[in-house]
Amino acid sequence: MEKFTQHTGVGVPLRRSNVDTDQIIPAVYLKRVTRTGFEDALFAAWRGDPSFVLNQDAYRTGSVLVAGPDFGTGSSREHAVWALKDYGFKVVLASRFADIFRGNSGKQGLVAAQLAQEDVELIWKVLETAPGTEVTVDLEARTVTCDDVVVPFQIDDYTRWRLMEGLDDIGLTLQHEDEITAFEATRDAWRPKTLPAKHLPPVEIKAARPVELSLGRRPGL
Amino acid sequence: MAGTLAEKVWENHIVRRGTDGAPDLLYIDLHLVHEVTSPQAFEGLRLAGRPVRRPDLTLATEDHNTPTLDIDRPIADTTSRTQIETLRNNAKEFGVRLHSLGDADQGIVHQVGPQLGLTMPGLTVVCGDSHTSTHGAFGALAFGIGTSEVEHVLATQTLPLAPFKTMAITVNGALPIGATAKDIILAVIAKIGTGGGQGYVLEYRGEAIRSLSMEGRMTICNMSIEAGARAGMIAPDQTTFDYLQGRPHAPEGADWDAAVAYWETLRSDDDATFDAEVVLEAADLEPFVTWGTNPGQGLPLSGSVPVPEEIADANERVAAERAIEYMGLTPGQPLREIAVDTVFIGSCTNGRIEDLRAAAKLMQGQSKADSVRVLVVPSSARVRLQAEAEGLDKIFLDFGAEWRNAGCSMCLGMNPDQLAPGERSASTSNRNFEGRQGKGGRTHLVSPLVAAATAIRGTLSSVSDLGPDVAVPDGSPLDLQPA
Numbered sequence: 001m002e003k004f005t006q007h008t009g010v011g012v013p014l015r016r017s018n019v020d021t022d023q024i025i026p027a028v029y030l031k032r033v034t035r036t037g038f039e040d041a042l043f044a045a046w047r048g049d050p051s052f053v054l055n056q057d058a059y060r061t062g063s064v065l066v067a068g069p070d071f072g073t074g075s076s077r078e079h080a081v082w083a084l085k086d087y088g089f090k091v092v093l094a095s096r097f098a099d100i101f102r103g104n105s106g107k108q109g110l111v112a113a114q115l116a117q118e119d120v121e122l123i124w125k126v127l128e129t130a131p132g133t134e135v136t137v138d139l140e141a142r143t144v145t146c147d148d149v150v151v152p153f154q155i156d157d158y159t160r161w162r163l164m165e166g167l168d169d170i171g172l173t174l175q176h177e178d179e180i181t182a183f184e185a186t187r188d189a190w191r192p193k194t195l196p197a198k199h200l201p202p203v204e205i206k207a208a209r210p211v212e213l214s215l216g217r218r219p220g221l
Numbered sequence: 222m223a224g225t226l227a228e229k230v231w232e233n234h235i236v237r238r239g240t241d242g243a244p245d246l247l248y249i250d251l252h253l254v255h256e257v258t259s260p261q262a263f264e265g266l267r268l269a270g271r272p273v274r275r276p277d278l279t280l281a282t283e284d285h286n287t288p289t290l291d292i293d294r295p296i297a298d299t300t301s302r303t304q305i306e307t308l309r310n311n312a313k314e315f316g317v318r319l320h321s322l323g324d325a326d327q328g329i330v331h332q333v334g335p336q337l338g339l340t341m342p343g344l345t346v347v348c349g350d351s352h353t354s355t356h357g358a359f360g361a362l363a364f365g366i367g368t369s370e371v372e373h374v375l376a377t378q379t380l381p382l383a384p385f386k387t388m389a390i391t392v393n394g395a396l397p398i399g400a401t402a403k404d405i406i407l408a409v410i411a412k413i414g415t416g417g418g419q420g421y422v423l424e425y426r427g428e429a430i431r432s433l434s435m436e437g438r439m440t441i442c443n444m445s446i447e448a449g450a451r452a453g454m455i456a457p458d459q460t461t462f463d464y465l466q467g468r469p470h471a472p473e474g475a476d477w478d479a480a481v482a483y484w485e486t487l488r489s490d491d492d493a494t495f496d497a498e499v500v501l502e503a504a505d506l507e508p509f510v511t512w513g514t515n516p517g518q519g520l521p522l523s524g525s526v527p528v529p530e531e532i533a534d535a536n537e538r539v540a541a542e543r544a545i546e547y548m549g550l551t552p553g554q555p556l557r558e559i560a561v562d563t564v565f566i567g568s569c570t571n572g573r574i575e576d577l578r579a580a581a582k583l584m585q586g587q588s589k590a591d592s593v594r595v596l597v598v599p600s601s602a603r604v605r606l607q608a609e610a611e612g613l614d615k616i617f618l619d620f621g622a623e624w625r626n627a628g629c630s631m632c633l634g635m636n637p638d639q640l641a642p643g644e645r646s647a648s649t650s651n652r653n654f655e656g657r658q659g660k661g662g663r664t665h666l667v668s669p670l671v672a673a674a675t676a677i678r679g680t681l682s683s684v685s686d687l688g689p690d691v692a693v694p695d696g697s698p699l700d701l702q703p704a
Contacts, residue, residue, distance in 0.1 A: 016543075017536045018415055018515050022654040027633045031286065031300035033260035033307045035368075045656050068536065070416040073449065073515070074652060075633075076351040077258065078367035096416055099451050100351060100365055107369035156383065157242040169369070170269070173246060173377045176237050180274075180379055183236040183248050190472040190480035191250055192339045194318050195277040198469040199337060203325045205602045207293040208625045 001109045003166035004139055007090045009063030011135035011146055012053055013127040019067055020074035021101065025083045027075075038083035054087075058131030066123050066135070067094040072101025072112075081108045091137045093144060093153065095120050106159040107169060113137060113153035115144065122149045139164060223490035225387045226456050227422040230362040230487070234345050236379055244381040250344035250361075252374050253330045254281035254317065256308040257635070258349030262372035263311040273315040275378045280339065281312050281319040284329045285635045289598050289625035292322050301636065315375075328601020328627040331355040331443065331569040335435070336603050338468025342457035342484040347374055352569050352651065354445040358438035359465075360457035360487045362422070365446065385451070386496035388421040389489070392429035394503040399684040401579070402437035403571060403649070403668035405429065405501070406444040407509035407519045413499060415517040418450030421497065424489060425455050429503035435464040436575040443570045444651050447516035456488040508683040510556055511653045511666040513544035518653075520556065522671065522683050528552040547655055548663050549643065556681050559665070560592070563646040564676040565658070566669055567598030567625075568632040571649035574604050576669040581613045583673035583684065584620040590679030595622035596638065598630040622676070634659045647675040 029041035046052045053059050065084065071094040072080060081104045084092065092110065095117035105112040115123075126147045127133055136145040137153075139160060144151050155163075162169070173180075224232070237246040252275075259281070266273065273279060286301040296302040305322070312319035320326040326333060331352055334340040342360035347353060349371040356363035366380070374380060392405055410417075423445050430438070438455050445453030462481060465471045472480045489495075511519040512526050518541070520527075526545060529552060532538040545552060550559070566572070566580050577599060589595050597617045599605040605627055608614055614624045631638040632650035640646055640662025649672050653664040665681060674682040 015539075017540055020515065020652075020654045022633075022652065022657050026656055026660070027285075027635045028660075030257050030635065031298075031304050033264075033304055035261040035264070045660060070419075070449070073415055074351065074446075074654060076349060076365035076367055078261075078349075078369060081367070096419065098416075098449060099419055100367060104367035104369065107367060158239075158244060158383070169381060170271075170373050170376050173373065173379055173381065176246065177377075179237050179246075180248070180377060184378075187248075187250075188479065188483070190341075190476040190483075191344065192341060192470045192472075193277040194251075194280040194339060194470075197318050199326050200469060200603070203606055205292070205323055205325060205327075205605065205626065208290050208623070210290050211623050 001166045001168060004109060004111060004163045006136065006138045006140065007063065008134050008136040009090060010059060010061050010132055011064045011066050011123065011127045012059045012062035013124045014053055014065055014067040015124060017068035018070045018073055021072055021077050021080040022074055024072065024080040025077065030077060030079050035082060036086055038079055039086035042083040042087045056131065061088070063088050063090045064135040064137060065089050065092045066120060066127065067092060069094060069096040069117060071097050073098040076100045078104045078108070081105050081110050085110055093120065093123065106162065109163060111137060111139060111155070111163060113144065113155055115151060115153050119151040122151070223493040225489040225493045225495060226360060226424055226454050226487055227362060227385065227387050230343055230345065231384065233343065244383045246379050247345060247382050249347050249374050249378055249380060250278060251334065251339055251346045252279045253334055253346065253348035253353070254279060255284050255330050255350060256304045257285045258368050259311065259371055260304065260307045261368050262375055263315065265372040266375055271376045273317060273375045276316040278378060279317050279375070280334070281308060281317050282327055282330050282333050283308060283322050285629045285633065287322050287628040288636050289628055289630050289638055292626045325602050325606065328603065329569045329572065329629055332573060332600035332604065335359070335439065336468070336601060338465055338471035341465060341480070342461060342487050347380065351446045352443050354451065354453050355439050355443040355569055357442040357445065357452050357454040358435060359461055360454060360484065362452055362454065364451040385422045386420050388418065388423050388497040388499065389495040390423050390425050390499045391427040392425065392501045392503050393427050394429060395432065396429055396503045396506060399508055399670060400506045401668045401670055402433055402440040404506050404509040406441045407511065407516070407666065408501060408506055409499070410444065410448045410516050411519040412501070413448050415447060415515050416449045418445060418448035421450045423448065423450045423453040425453060430455060431458065434575060435460060436573045439573065440570055444516065447651060457484045508668060508671050510671060510681055512548065512550060512556060513541065514547055514653055514655050516651065516653060516666060518544055519666065522556055522681060524556055526550045526552055526554045526556065559681045560679055561645045561647045561665065561675055561681065562593065563640060563644060564593055564595045564672050565631045565646055565648040565650065566672050567596065567600065567630050568650035569600060570651040571669050572598060572600030572604065574607050576649065577604070577608050577613050579669045580673040581616040583670065583677065583687065584622070585616050587620060587677050589621035589676045592679050593676055595620070595676045596625060596631060597622050598625045599627050601627045631658050633657060647672050647681060
């Protein structure tokens, strides 16, 4: 993961609350088996609307998303973070984030910075009055600067440290592998194991077939 | 020191306690895997030359992409097929047990764990799927994780986690007739909001919760995530033990006795303190439906579509205006007058055997409204087999419904089961987000009873709208044992 200390880029005001991860990237784009190449999928349902903020020239190159409360709710799909990153976003600012989204961001080097809602409103105002205004996010100082607005943000100490050091979680954990092994030796006998597999006897499952519908529609259309 | 259920399970899994703001390192007892959120995790292992540390604590199934028709033929959608084949290759390469399409144990991951007896009280359970909260119904600490965390668990069988806060949700009294577990959880989400549970583990308590079956408890814990909580839990009791005993992976003999002795200690102490508490009276509940585009935008079925001008909070007002427009509704319109095109009965929320029995009870001897298509999708192949053994498939087919193979199906429309733009559904699933069930689709979340009643009448309905000739199941617990 790249180290992150400070970023300056065009701010994008997204005046919507409860932007769930189905909106950030619809399920139909989740079928890929790669970790990159999701930029076209970002906000796919909204990108068709010419008035959508990312379709306006001033915001198109944005890298700091300024969203309404409860950003990233719903599905755990990390693809939401990948799509934001692939588009070019480095930071999301909001007054509240869904827990899983926040965690996924931290793992992937996307800064999810929590601001007071009134500060989000101030930044929105600047970005809408002067589209294309840049926002500076300083992770070391935990401040956001946008024109004459300078406000603090919150991010937990551990995530901030990992982001600033660019550290890989798995590597950190494996430093304690002996402790994991010691813990495993103490586990109760009743705790389940998936192998060797136990199950009820195998039974043939009959395939369902399409039916004629009264409306003349085929299922799924 | 007195502790809550969640704190007890947490304490029991600490491999290494975090210091100086670092998270605790928690051991993971059971890791469930499906095709959508795992390919990039396995790829990460491969690139780093790491094995799966504990294949014997890992179980994979195919569910999100799988078709529910023609499952004996190659999957038509090539990207879906690639994703499924990728999981099959990864399972083989890394030695992970996989239940593939066509296998009797294939199905939605959150049904497969419980039905195999792998989900138990006192475990930590994770899966790259937000509805992993379902397993909390057994008194397990179970939560959804992202793909980076999936890779982390595959490599280390642990996760670094910052402690959660705890919230007690107490539902007193008995449910009225026609109200179900789904109505409880929709009412909870409407009360605390989609962000109300952020940072919390929810513990559901009280008489109405205690009297629910395991299926009902799973429905409730399943939707904890829709209130923003990563996990929901219910303390195990005799209902839990009875469900587990005799299942393929349930402990046996002395192990069973030791397990039950421990499980009986898994309850919040009387003097434990929660960070937040919410109380509901079950008697006040009635069938609930959502009118908007997040699961918190729900109301009793007797209500009407909100009038945005009457909403005080500016953000909520804008969200309501947008939702009403997307949903194609009129402010003030009675919810019972909303006509639907499709009824979907299925998903990890309400695709279990009891849910199918509930729907079948209402559908028996009736026919669907002409204007409605009805999809019934069991949550697993075993549930399908059980329903067929009970003759439920005949009831659905006679009613005019389609009886499909198992999977996530129209809950999120990754397979061909989707709504068309503008098409409206009454769905027993968990999310009514814009486009969730297909681009432009409009979703009303409902219980299986409301779904069945709606399929009969064509408009959002509850059992009380049906004539006296329809047998009405009791309230809670539903009288839904096989005949």
